Each structure stands twice: as C-alpha cells, then as structure tokens.
Amino acid sequence: MTFFQFWLFITPCLPLILLLAFLHPASRAMIPYLAILAPLPALLLSFMPSQSLELPSLFLGSLWGTDLTHKVFLRFTSLLWIFSACFGLGYLKSDQNANRFWLLWLMTLAGNLGLLISQDIISFYTFFALMTFSAYGLVIHTRQDNALFAGRIYLVMAVLGEMLILGGLFLTSAASAHSTLIFAELKTHLPQAENLWVPLTCLFLGFGVKAGLPFLHMWLPLAHPVAPTPASAVLSGAMIKAGLFAWLSILPFGMIALPTMGLIMILIGLLAAFVAGGIGLLQTLPKAVLAYSSISQMGLITCALGAVFIAPDIWSVLLPTLLLFAFHHAIAKGALFLSVGLKDRYQGVSLLMIEIGILVPALSLIGVFNSGIQAKLALKHVLDQDALPIWLLPSITASALATTLLMFRFLSLLWKEKSPTPSALPLSMNLGWGGLVVICGLGPSLLIPELDLPSVLSQWRHYPSLLLVPGLTLVALYFVGSYLRFQIPTGDIIYPLIKIKEACATRIDRLTSRNALRVEGQETKPGFSLPTLIALNQAERTIQSYLSAFFGLLTLVLIVSLYALR
C-alpha cells in the first residue's frame, strides 16, 4: 500500500475513528473541533493524483479510488463540511444535545466521503445508506413536531429510494452477467441489458430521491428548514450532489442514445426548474425557499443529463461543465444556508458586510456573478447543439427567472425576519460562513484548475444576455409582487398524498371494519402500518384448526395416489 493509497483508505474511515472520542468525557468536549478536521484528508486527497485501492476482503471485493469526477466532488464536499462544521461549532454551543448531533454528523460525513471514493456498487451502496440513515438523525435533531414529521417523510422516501436503487443495481449486475461490481465496467455492460429502461428508471428515480427530482422531492423542502442550519447546508450542498454523483457514476452517459428517455428527463428537469421556482416563491421560510431553489437547480442538471441521452457525443464536454455546475451550486447554496443562521445573530458585525456577503452567493446562483456566470455560460455553450430540441436553450435561459424570483424572495424574507434583538455572532460561525462566501467569491477557476475553465473576464461579451432575464424578472416583480398573497405549504404535494392515503385507509377500514384487527390503544399501533386488509388473526386461527385436517388429507392423497400408481 502506497502512501496515497493509505490516504485514500483513511479518508472515509477517519470520521468513524473519531467516533471513539465519545468514549471518554474529556475527549468528548473535543468533538466539534475534531469534526472540523475530519474532512481535511478528503480535501487533501482531492489534490492528490488519481489512484485506486483494491480491498478484496471488504464486502464482495471492493475498489476504492479517485478520478477527476471524484476529486471535484470530494473537493467541494469537504470544503462544505469543513466550513459548516466550523459554523456549527458556534451554532450548537448552547445546545444540550450537541453531542448526539456531532455523532450523527461524523457518521453522515463518513458516508458522504466514502461514497465519493467508491468505485464499486457495494461500497457505494453501503456508504450511501450510512449517509442517508445518519442524516435522518440530523433532520430530526430538534425533536419538534415539524421536525419529526419531516423526518418521517424523509425516511419513507429514503427507504423507497434505497429499494429502487437496490432493484436497479440487481438489474445492472444482471446485465453484466454478474461478472463485475465495478462502476466503470458495469457502465459498459448496461446498454446490453434486456429491457434497458427498467434498470435505468430504477436507478434514475432511486437516486433521484436524493437529487430532489420532482414528485420525489417532497422531503427536501420539509427537511431543510427543520434541520439545524449547518446540517441544512450540507444536506442541500453536498448530499443532494450524492444523487448526481451516483447518476454520473452508473448511468451510461455518452455510450448510448435514448432519445425518449432523454426527452422525458429534459421535461422533468424543466418542470423542476420552473415549477419549483413558483412554489418556492410562495414559501414563508427562508430555508424552504432555498430548498426549492435546490430542486430548481437540480432540474437544470437533469435537463443537461437528458440532453446527453439525445446527443451522446456531447458527453466529453458536458461532464466538466456539470462538475463546475455542481461545485458552484454546492458552495453557493451552502453559503446561503449558513447565512440564514445570521438573521438572528449579527450583533457586532457590520450589517453591510453581511449583506454583501449574502449577495455574493445569491447573485452567483442567479448566474450574474463569478462562478454562476461561468457555469451558466458553459452549460449553454455545451447545449447549443443541433440535435437537441430548439426550445431547450431558451428554456434554460428563462430558468434564470425562477432563480431570480427565489433569491429575491429569500433575501426579502431574510430581511423581514431579521431579529430586532440580535445576539453576538461567535467567531466560529463567522469563520464558517465567511469561508464559504470567500470560496464562492474566489470562483472555480482557482479552486478546480483541473477543469481548464476559461477565465470569467474573457467572456464579458455574454454578460448582457445573462442579465436580461433576471433584470426583466425584477421589473415584473416590482409591479406584480404585491399581489402575491397566497401560500403553498412546504412540501406541496405531500399533503394531497397523505389525504389520499388517509382516505384509502378509512375506506378500506370501513369495508373491513367488522373483521379489522383490533390493536389495543392508539399507542401500540405501529407508526408506518397500513390498515388491515384482511382479518389475518381470524384466518390464522382457521388455518390452525384445519391443519390437522390437512395432514390427514395429505396421507389420504398419498394412499390414493400410490394405489393409482400400481
């Protein structure tokens, strides 16, 4: 094992090793600081040369390693985790339950880093599960009713997603005749699968739960506002990207043309980009607005991925663009989430500084500043293809409308809700937030030189086109903004779904009420149970009483048939 390989090995293990600090009260106090340090190896790893490590004893024989994609993801993920932890250090200072938060934080971190270096599906799935289930604890950290509700929705959807993924992985493995578990090899086999759309759909939707695809997105706006702010930042910045990372790793982009599938993905992506903007505009919580913005941004990425299925040739140029976009979005969104924490704690800092600081990522997200410009331009450039539908490019340009609306809404909410009696901003929060803002301001060309991005300034000619849509939006907002009075509850379609479920439940209960299983007391009813469809207890008793008859019959059958034999 070379040094680099050892480093690779230690990256996801370090947070788990740090868990040992919980064993002793003295070291327990060190935990938040350790949590800041935990992602550091990952950050360093992302600057090391690409490498791989075979671990034949682990799971079904694992392969860990990094290439360009992994390194970019690792870089922004670790940055985000480092600064969010730094922010959290101050944020949770007075929280009595901070210990359990950090415990879950480290576990989630291990999952997130681990999945980013996994090259085989089993390790990937393991780390993915570790991240998903540990994050549940982060979501419900406050234990308030809305947190518990959000947590429940999160968990149900996560489990559904896991199962879809599992099904997809089974089918993918079958496509390779069960010869390999390595992503890169599976990818090449996948196009030969029978009924290709089944595994593709499973994987697309399964990871889509994490990536906030429309109709699978409900957990996102519910979970983000209720989670503690640092957790929201990593949820939205890093963990959403895990879904994207999975797509990039396993879907056979650039190897096969699937126009229908591509078109559907484009439509879904645009739906997310626009409708999420609309819904987000009608939210009252700043974090919910940001969550919808994440859905909207991921919609754009989905769109781009759909385009690859229509025109596979663009993959080699699109991939760096997507990496750039992911990087940009993660950092900007993380910074924005952390700034929500500032609305109550801005004493002792100049408000102007904060406002400028918040504007950096916001503008960047709209696509009129630094990394935003680069990402938007690059995307448009790649998607400027004849093979693609002609309405695609204008739609993407127009999607800035949604983002602008959301950012405007976010900023105004933040301003409106800022506390009249702010408390002091601790240094650690300052550092965490400020760090992300600075990174956002530095721009990706500095931080990810591997991508060979053109400099921002060289593209000045395109600026006006980028400013056009946001500008028009602001003007429109000025005139009609005051008419927007109604709201949509956070989580939108989850409520009708719950209504439907309850309606079905009562309907079925009424149908079978005579025989329905009686559960003593409300308390004992399992949380996730559906109504009893048939009176199973009754049935079982009947079955038991007929069991002896069955054995008799079996003997009889035996006798008769053997007589018949002779």
Added chain:
Amino acid sequence: MAHFPIAGLIVFPLLGALVSLALSKRWRTVMSFILITALLLNNVSLLFQFYGQGTFNEAMGNWSAPLGIELRVDGLALIFSLMSALVASVCALYACVYLSATQLKLFWPFFWFLWAALNSIWLSSDLFNLYVGLELLSLAAVGLVALSRDATSLAAALRYLFAALLGSIGYLLGVALLYATYGTLSLPELSQHFSLTLSSAVALGFMCIGLLMKTAVFPMHSWLPPAHGGALTPVSALLSALVIKASFYIVLRLWTELSLEIASASAGMLMGILGSAAILWGGWMALNQTHLKLVIAYSTLAQVGYFMLIFPLLSPVDAHASHLAFQGGVLMLLAHALAKAGMFLAAGNLLFCSGQKDLKSLAGLSRYRPLNIFAFGLAGVSIMGLPPSGGFNGKWLLIQSAMLQSQWVWVAVIIMGSLLSAAYIFRVFSYTYREVEGGDSFKQPAAVLEWTALSLSVLSILLGLASMLVLDLLPISAVVAQ
C-alpha cells in the same frame, strides 16, 4: 466357557421359588440375587452357544418327546429369554427396595414362578408345555397383582384371573382339537402335517382367541388397565413388559411355524384390523386418563396393537417384506418390554414422590426429580416411536414392509398411532412442568429406584442403535424359508 444347560433357565427360577418360600428374610434376598446372577450368566452362555452352533434342542432329564419335555433354543426364544432376564432382574432389584418386607415375602415366590413360566414358554416347542407355562404364568401374575392386598387390586386380580382362565381354557380347547386331528402336540411335527381344514381352523381360532384374551387385544382388553394400573409398581412393570408378551409369543410361534400367512390371508387381515382398533382405541383412552399408571396401562393396550400388525404384513408373496415385518415386530416387542418397564418404574417413582395417583399431583416434579423425568421421557421416546429408539426401528421396519407391499392402511394406522402416543406422553410431560404453589412437599425415592428406571429406559434407546445385534439372532428361515 462351559455351557450351562438350557434346563437351567427353568430349574433356577423354580429353585428360587422354593428357596424363597423356605429361607429366612435375609437369606431369601441373598439367594434370590445369586440365582438371578446365575440366570443371567446362563442366558449369556446360551447366547454364546447359539453363536457357536445355531438352534439347538435339549430334552430335560433325557426324556424325549412326546412324554418328556424338550426345550429348544432358537434366535427368537433366545431374544425373549434375554429380554425377560434383563427386565426381570432389574424389576427384582427395584422391588427389593420399593416393596415392604411383607410384600416382599410374597413377591419372591410369585416372581420366581413367573420367571420360570416365562422361560418355559420361550423355550417350549410343544403345545401342551406351552399351556402349562401359560397357566403357571397367569397364576403367578394374578398373585402379583393381588400383592398390595387392598380391595381395588383384589378386584383387578379376580378380573384378571377369570380372563386368564377363560383364555387358558380357550387355548386348551384348541390344543385338544388339534391333537385330535393330527395326533401330535410338537410344533415342528405339527408344521410338517399341518393343512388348513375346517377343524384345524376352528382349533386355531379357539387358541388364538384364548391367547389374544391373555394378551388383551382390543375387544378383550378390559381386564388389563385395572390390573396393570392397580398393581404395585414393579409388578406393573413385569406384567406389562413380559407377561402379555408370553401369550403373544405363542401366537407368533403358531403363525410362523404353521405358516398361517400362506393358509389364510384374511386371518392376517382380521388380526391387523384388531390391532389397528387397539392402537387407536388404546391411544385415545390413554389420552383421556387422569391417573398416571392408567395412562401407561392404556398405552400398553395400544402397543399390543402394533405387534398385531405383523400378521397382515407376513406375506407369502414378498419374502423380503415379510422378513422386514417379522424383524420389525420382534423389535417392537423387545423395545416395548424395555421401555414400558422403564416407564412404569419411573412412573412409580413419581407417584412415590407425590404420594398420589393423579396426574395433577405431578406438577413441579420435573424440577424436583429431573433424572426421573428424563428416564420417563426416554422410555416415552421409544413408546412414541421417535428415533433413535428400539420402538422407532421396529416401527420403521413395519412401515417399510407395509410400503413394499403397498398396504397403505397400516402405514396410516401406525402414523396415527404414533401421533396419539406422542400426545399422551407429552400430556404427562406437560403436567410435570406445571408450576404450582407449594408443590415442593415431595418424598424422595431411593437412588436405586431411579437408576433402575433409567437403566431400562436407556436400554430401550440403545436398542435403537444396536438393533443389528438383535436382528442378527433372528434366522431368516424363521419366516421366509418356506
């Protein structure tokens, strides 16, 4: 090793009877055990002799048949002789500790007569000698039943006596008719001349009815449960394990030596039907008893039914299957002897602990006497026919034989019987597991009592592993050669 003569098997017990009547209390016991040892040695020496030279005869006092008494040792006889030696000696040991001095005084003579009668039945090849043996056996057994001298046991003894006497008369009548027809009473001679005519059929019918009555086969069984259930424990064990086997042994001898399976298939079928009825009825009744010893007594009734299934399975057509059935039946008999004796002794200990006869009084005993319950359980395993045990092996062979002959009814009967027996054995078991308030006022039986019970039970299990030793003794010719 010098061989004891065959006659020793009969002479020693008779000597024992005399000695036990004549000597004082202490010497009686000592002499009895010396004689028991002698008998065991005698048996072992016969076994070696048999290994050496196969079947052999001996005329007692050099008086040859027909007036003299000629004894014959073949594999079957040897098996039964060994079995009775084993069970009887263990029961004697048990009785020595279990019975009071007065009871013991009466016990020894009856015991010795019983053993003598048994041995004479195993070894005789002459119908009239068999009669004498049977009669002696019945009288000794009745005496033993009456040993406790209370009203219940007297009633049981009287009922038993009358049933036994009726059976003997039936048998004798049959013997008379056979003698009238063939002019001989020696089985080997008879088998040469035998053919099934109306008269011989009637004769055999009388004999069989008489013998089956003594064996307590289904419709003629009502004397058995009170007699076996009401007697003192070692007596119950002797009766259930050995006495009923004697009359059945004669039926088996008659059937195989006269090749009745060739003569009449329907007779075998009839025996099978009686046996099936016994299995089911006995099992069902055992399940519904409230007294422990009655459960075991009814279980004997059911087990006798299994033995009866040998007859329909002896077939003139399929020699292999017949042989299996014969082997299976013999194993069943042997296993039942060991297991039932063990079970009765264990049950006796349990009743001794609680001082009551009721099943309910067993509550808590599994904690107090685990070894005893274990002994009971092991015997139960054999009775239920669960592997590994002699009972299972016997049942297995019977089932195999039935399957090879496509006689599926018997398979079904055996299976149902097993389930029933499992039900009643486990019912007893579950009573011992009950936990009740103040269930700890038990008396403690002597260690010998427990170990004797356990030894028999263990033997019945070991038989399951060492069946080949027994089956090797059985000549294939016994059934199949004809």
Added chain:
Amino acid sequence: MSFFGLLPLWVLMTSFLAAIVIFMLPEERHGLRSTLNLVAAVVKIGLIILLIRLVAQQETPEVSLEILPGLSLVLRADALAMLFAGLSSILWLCTTLYAIGYLENSPNRSRFFGYFSLCVASTMGISLAGNLFTFLIFYELLTLSTYPLVVHRGTPQSLKAGRTYLAYTLSGGVVLLVGVALFYAFVGDLAFGQTSQMAEFTETSPIASAIIFLLLIGGMAVKAALFPFHGWLPTAMVAPAPVSALLHAVAVVKAGAFGIIRVIYDVFGIELAWQQGYVLPLSLLASFTILYGSWRALQQTDIKKRLAFSTVSQVSYIVLGVTLLGPIGTVGGLVHLLHQGLMKVTLFFCAGNYAETLGIHKIHELNGTGRRMPMTSAAFTLGALGMIGIPPVAGFISKWYLGTGALAAGMDWVIWVLIGSSLLNAAYFLPVLYRIWFLPQQGQWPHEAFTQWRDTAPLLLIPALITAALSVAAGLFAGSDLSPLSWARLIVIREYQP
C-alpha cells in the same frame, strides 16, 4: 479409526456428553455446571475448526453405523454440514453465556441446561447427518429436546404453547417420516449427494418421486415455518429469551431450512428438481411467506412476537435462495442461513435484555431505551438494520446474492419480492429504532433491574455485542477468505462442479 476420522462423532458428543453430565449434577452446582457447559462449547468450536480445515482440504470424515438392515446412521462432515455446524457451535457458546446470565437466580437450571445441550447436540446431528435417515433421527430428537425448553416456565400459557409446538412439529415429523420411509422403500439407502439413482427412479415413476418430494419438503416446512405451517413459531415465544434465540436463530427453523437444502440439493439434485417442476411452487410459497411474515410482523405489538414473524419471513429467504437454479442464488440462500442466525440471535438477546433489565415486552414501552441501555440498543440497531438489508450488516450480502441469483435464474419477479419485503422490514423495524433512539422515556420503566450496571448485566450484554459484531463483520469482510460467504461459495462450487 483415527482421531480425525472420528471427528464428526466427537463434535456431536461434546454437547451430548455435556448434557448427560449436566443432568447428573445436582441443581445447586451452578459454578461447575456453567464451567462445564462453557468448556464443552469452546472444545466444540475447536473441533469444528479442525473439521473445517479438513473439509477445506477436500476430505470428508465419516462415521457410520448400521442399525437396521439397509439402514445406517451416518455422520459425515461435508462442506454444507460445516456451514450449519459452524453456526451452531458459535451460537451455542454465545447463547450459553447469555443463558447463564439470564437464568441467574432462577430455578430449574439443571433441567434447562441439560436440554439445552441436548438441543445443540441434535442440531449438530442434523448438520452432520450423512443420509436422510440420520437426518430424520436428529430432526425428531430436536423436537423432543426443545419441548422442555419451550415449556420451561411451567405457566399455563407456556404449556399451551408447548402443545401447539408439538402439534405442529410432531405432525411435520410424521409427514417427514412417511417421506423418508417411502424413499428408503423405493429408492434405497442413499447418502446425501448420490442423486443419480434418484434421477433414475424419477424417470421410471415420476408420481412416486413427486410424492416423496412433497412429503419430505412438507415435513421440513413445518420447522422452517413456511406458510401455512408457521403458527407454532410466534406461539413458542413464551419461552425464555435464550430459548427463543436458539430456537429462532439456530436450532429449529434452521433445521427445517437446512433440511430443505439437503432435499433439494443432495437428495434430488437441483437440476432434477427443476426439470420436474418441483421447485417453482416452493419458491412461490417461500416468496409468499416472505411477504406474509413481514406483513404480520408489522401488526405485532409485542417485541418478541414481531421478531418471530420476522423470522418466519427471513427463513423463507433461505428457502427461496436454494430454490433458485444457479450458483449465485444458492450462495445467497446458504449464506443467509448463517447471516440470519447471527442477526436474529442478536435481536433476541437484546429483546431479552430489555425484558430482564427494564421489564419491557411491548414495542411502545421501548421509548428512550437508547439512553438507558446504549450498548444493547446499538446491538439491536445493527441486527435490525441487517434484517432490513442495509449494508454493511450481513443481511445485505445475502440479499444481494438472492437478488442477483434470481436474475441469473431468470426469475426477475423475485427481486420485487425482495424489495417489497425489505420495505416491510423497514416499516416494522425503523419505528422501533425510532422509539429506542429518538423518543424520550415515558414514565417509569415497567420493572427495572440490574441498576448497578450502566447498561445491563455483562453476561447478558457481551453475547449480544459479540453476535452483533460478528454480523457486521460477516458483511463487512464478506470478501475475505474466512467469511461465511467464502464458505458458501466453496459449497456451491463443489455442488455445481462435482
């Protein structure tokens, strides 16, 4: 015969002799009994390791005894046998440790440990059985030796449960007996693995062969708790926790599942069974049981009952795996035999710990136990996650092999069964975990004991932690040469490439 040749016998004897000696010991000799039991368990593990090494070198030590003409008792250590024997021996040690702690200060320990060892001896016999007849013997012996354990408490409830247990298992045993008897009558005394004669027989009389298959599987299905023969399992939950752990994780249900494996692979041969169309109905039944068991588990409010129905579901995974034609599915089924054992035994240990330490029996009482008993709860969590099939716990490895095996066998519908069942598993385990970790304690614990310990008595805690660690290790290091998975692969390689 050499020491190594007789190894199978020694393996059997370690627990059998222990049982005998324990029965002889007076009730009060607790220390001696515990020592004896543990020594026997450790010796057995040592012997098993020796045996495994022998078997890995392509040897098959065999001991046989002819007990009836054409009927012999054969103990033979082949690769499959060692899988089950290894599991049993490890869990015997853990469960014994646990039982010593669990039954501290309770009566009837002599009886309990005696039958307990006997039960393990029969399990060993089942795993080492070299032919159907030997299997039958130990199968019945298992029924007998577990009954006293089920009714151990002596309450009317447990006696009733014992009755139900017997009604099911003895009926099953009888059906099996008929099947085995038919097999011996018409096919002959064949060792496991001699499938060619069965193939000839099937060719000449297909109906008889089908009936034999039906009876053999029918008999095994009762112990394997396949629907509709699963009724005894939840009822038997009244037994003490170590018994539940042993019954559910190792002895009884696994014996049934193991028997099904033997019948399909070593009596009929999987190819033959598939050609004759015997196996598909079985896999359908197993699939149904998987879903049904999970569904019923969802409705239980009692912890042990829920675990019991979970077992009903999980054991059918094994059956399902071995009915899939092709090596991958078989590996899944075989390895789940071991994985499920480890995980379920952990869960039952923990359920027992909750009951003993805090008096908790119902799920709704579990609120906040994570703070009071963090180690136990952690072990429980690992077990539960494994059951759902979340990596890195071992359950995922089995599920992965089952799923891919189903696809390799061309039975795509199976993966939806697996996924559906995983969803249901999640639905009945996650709320429990939620209560344990995320809800505050409600009022007093029903009946608190062991207050001197931070978590619970060490003898109760350590076995649970060991098995939990083992179930994680089995999943985490599945690729290593020492893992259950590698052994299952070895078995399958030998099975499919003779």
Added chain:
Amino acid sequence: MSSYLIFAYGGVGLCGIGVFGFILHSHLLRRLIAFNLLGSGTFLILVGLSQSGRGQPDYIPQALVLTGIVVAVAATALALVLIRRWAALTKHATLPEDQGPS
C-alpha cells in the same frame, strides 16, 4: 360312533354349562365353579376326541389331562384365596361392576 366320542360330547356339554354359568352368574364362587366345569369339559374333549380315531388307548392325553387337572386345582385354590380375601374386605361376593346400582 365310538364310545370315546360320548366323552367328548359330554365334555362339550359341560363346557356349554360352564360358559353359561360364567356369563350368567356374578357370584364369584359360582363363577369359579363354572370355570371348573369348563375346564373339566375341555379335559373330557381332549381325552375323548384323541382316543376316538385309534385302536389302542393313547397315553399321552391322559398324561396331559393329569397335568391339566393339577394346574386347574392350583388355579382354583388361588381363586378361592382371592375371593375369600375380597369378601372379607368388601363384604361382597361379587365384583363392583356386577353389583348393580345399589
């Protein structure tokens, strides 16, 4: 018809009476006597039938019957002891199931 056969038929008649008595009477002594009659009848049949076919007297049945009588006497003695004891204990001369509802 040989004269021996008369013995045999006489024996059959005795047996009949014996059976009749055995079934009809519940008094234990009467039953015992009925049994004795049965036994004597059987001996008669044995001797009578076996002598019938041959020219000279057959000594074997004689010996057998002699033995049989000894056995029967012993049985009768035992039965008498038991009956006496029973009567002394219960003040009844019949078995419980024959005593009727009183």
